[in-house]
Amino acid sequence: MDLALLDTTLADLGQPKFRARQVWSWAARGAAGYDEMTDLPAALRGELAERVPFSTLTVERETRSKDGTLKVLLSTHDNRKIETVLMRYKDGRGSVCLSSQVGCALTCTFCATGRMKFARNLTAGEILDQALYFRRQTDITNVIFMGMGEPMMNLDHVLAASRLLPDLGVTHRRTAISTVGWIPGIDRLTQTDMPIRLALSLHAADEDLRSAIMPVNDRYPLADVLAACERFYSVKKRQVFVEYVMLDGINDQPHHAEELAAVLDPVIYKVNLIPYNPTDSIYDGSARDTIAAFRDVLEARGVRATIRLTRGQDIDAACGQLAVKAAAA
Template sequence: METEKLDILSLSLDEIIMELDSMGEKKFRAEQIFNWLHVKKVTDFSEMSNISLELRTKLSEKFYIKRLNIVKRLESCVDNTIKYLYGLEDGNHIESVLMDYKHGNSICISTQVGCRMGCNFCASTIAGFRRNLTPSEMLMQIYLAEKDSGRHVDSLVLMGIGEPLDNYNNVIRFLELLSSPKGRNMSLRHVSLSTCGIAPRINDLAKLKTGLTLSVSLHSADNERRSEIMPVNRSWDINELIAACREYIKETGRRISFEYAVISGVNDSPRDAEALAALLRGMNCHINLIPVNKIKERSYSADRRSVEQFSKRLERLGMNVTVRRTLGADINAACGQLRREYEI
């Protein structure tokens, strides 16, 4: 029976060292291979020019390098945003979005194929959950976008298709690989992880003290209403979520960003603003208001004026608030939309 090949891009440097040691190879060879994978971003062992042909042959027999294909690429004429639809080796599809900010290039990547969280306003969840992404499939979204665009990615947001904390172990391995000093070496202070509120995993993440920014999708300060639009609230309600967030701040010393998708007639009243301010007052946090994205399967909407009014109410209540800048509006850059349209 043929042994299944190992996904080498998902292996840590220590694991590659161990594998090569079992093949009678020195540690420095593993470091060379790791550099080829995560710094030079090669997708074939034949490209590793300082590795002998004999070893490259052995590597190709024992390992494989994960690949993604760009199925569709949309570039904004307005703000240099590039949206990618990637095809995976099993026929599934995911998305990422490369954005141009004053502080540099940021990429929003997917962590799952689909999502099982069921948030009512989100396009990612409509087609259902297929599977988790591997660490290599998360890395390749960055590496391929950099290769294709010629732009260096300076920061990262885990806010595309999927719930990162529902794919916890793979996401943590991905972050370890991304920040490896001998690899991509990205500081996790330039990484933001967005979660809909899986409280136990927020507690687990706090203990790791990674330095990343935690972004929590709140969208309502009322348990009943939040449960209607975000089913995850039925498992871990607002009280449990906020307790986990307070513990995260205590453990890490890092400020939390609360994401709030403003939905006209649902969560944008003066009473909603007062409840949100009362819930978060005294926390080391920031509120990021997001005009809800229109998707054809849902009737939710928000106009810029109502978002600005909601922002001003929160500011008068003493809260630290910003309204997210809309990027890639001409290419429907909200994650989930392109995959949904392609697979229908």
């Protein structure tokens, strides 16, 4: 929902300011449209339906995984395509992976979005409308900005959307922003008043290998990125999640784990090892026993590590797979 348009429309209609709060409250609780907002006058509901689209996004396609994961293809007002994902867990969590940009400029070699051209940043309303789409279907408890795009390069809109996520039932402590290591954004997040979690997409502790996988490392070397993460921890006192996609024969050997353990302070970092499901990729995913052995090396060096339960692989909704094949159609 375009909340700025809502405000100006209500002002043009001579409505009191509390009307905007009423509309937003209904939307955040999962209302499907203005007609459900029974504490608004019927005539006003009709005016809003004509003048303020209930969502800035149009649903193009839904794809449901056998594990319950739901991926949605959405279209913006200028016909840009984005994807967002809802992952449901047996413990009751409903975790949403939000996109922050159309495409991505940072060209990480394992990431399908990185092979798309960057088009533009998403607005706060477009980011919120991804979460609201799922909120209309179910409760959501967690959000991670790990969809299409680099969130730290669109941080104003990401933070503006994040400020409203608690109204949907997602606290700041259950919101995380994932970054490839965009230091200006990490430093800005450090200074915010919201206790949002930080996740670092790392994937190699060797500078040359990391640059080969993630060209952004040439601009912001890993040593400098880790220093920014440590500044975040010193201010927020919140552990940083390290995301490490396991690529067969590339970054998954015991010496890679030794290198990773050597650069991570176990007080500050926890590692999530992510099985990789290749889709039109130059890489293959590591075997399960290889991932387990990698984890064992980290834990023997005192670094906490878990193997992520990967969801949505059968619908290309797993880590690094959001690419919007329809964008080229």
